[in-house]
Amino acid sequence: MTTQQMSAAHDYAALDDAALVRCVQAGERGAFRQIMKRCNQRMFRMVRGVLQNDSEAEDVVQEAYVHAFENINGFRGDASLATWLTRIALNEAYGRLRRRRETMTxxxxxxxxxxxxxxxxxxxxxxxxxxxxxxxxxxxxxxxxxxxxxxxxxxxxxxxxxxxxxxxxxxxxxxxxxxxxxxxxxxxxxxxxxxxxxxxxxxxxxxxAFQFLGARCERMTEAVLMRIGRHPGPA
Missing domain, CATH: 1.10.10.10 (Winged helix-like DNA-binding domain superfamily/Winged helix DNA-binding domain)
Known part of the structure; x- marks a missing residue:
């Protein structure tokens, strides 16, 4: 079954987080779209809370999603999916701050x-x-x-x-x-x-507060999917 056929076989919106992760691990990239839509708002809010800049936060969230996709096989469910993604996003955000040498302890x-x-x-x-x-x-x-x-x-x-x-x-x-x-x-x-x-x-x-819906959500989701579309898959 092709990835496209597997995607068509699932109503991803009806799946819980654990099922979505299993789908992504099995090669169903459409499931990762649903994960992003489900977690976009929290990810954006938290990264923006660190960087306090909308456009920079959007860039960092995209990087975090790509990193998460590459390492999705390492997700074991010890914490919730949203928590796992949030920690990845915060690591990316603080890394950006360190590179700017503006981190305050x-x-x-x-x-x-x-x-x-x-x-x-x-x-x-x-x-x-x-x-x-x-x-x-x-x-x-x-x-x-x-x-x-x-x-x-x-x-x-x-x-x-x-x-x-x-x-x-x-x-x-x-x-x-x-x-x-x-x-x-x-x-x-x-x-x-x-x-x-x-x-x-x-x-x-x-x-x-800190809306992340509509056009911005869709734009960022499509950008990430385009990037991971060129990726061989999770490690």
Missing amino acids: IDRFETSEAASDNVLSFPNRSGGDDPADVAARAQLRHLLERAVDGLPEAFRMVYLLREIEGCTVQETATALGLRVETVKTRLHRARRLLRNAISDSIGAARGD
Whole structure:
């Protein structure tokens, strides 16, 4: 059976992550498209959390996917697929920072006396929430993104995984290579730094922050598939 015939035989969207991995390992590249669509948003959010640049984050995510495809036979399911991919993406992102020689250590963030000065002022929303006011919601989302960008990196990464991606404490700890207690402490500090900045509007804007849907998602997915199409397959 050809790869194209195998792809046609599966409804990849209906498969769980483990089944998708097995399909990719068997040579079904269409399954990798579904993996990317399923994980694109988290990957982009986390890499952007490190690099704070949309276009550079997109490049790094593509590199991470190619690296993941090349090493898919090494995935054993010890962590979730999303966690495995996130760690690959973060390694790529931090590698990019090291090459730019702009890396700041986590210890510096933890001991910074000026951490609370990093969050931008965010005025409270007055009046009730108006779902029809699309422009106002977009502005709130933009201000939330800027406020999260202003967090020290050590807190920002924990906040993105726990509050925006909805990961558990254990998933966050595994993805970032931290102790569970450290995750809890950093999340508490991140919330404290953001509390005055985002107030009651965070609930409405959180789910829409750092969008990675539509044209950008499709463009990046196609770019990765084109690259791996020239690849002999997973090692």
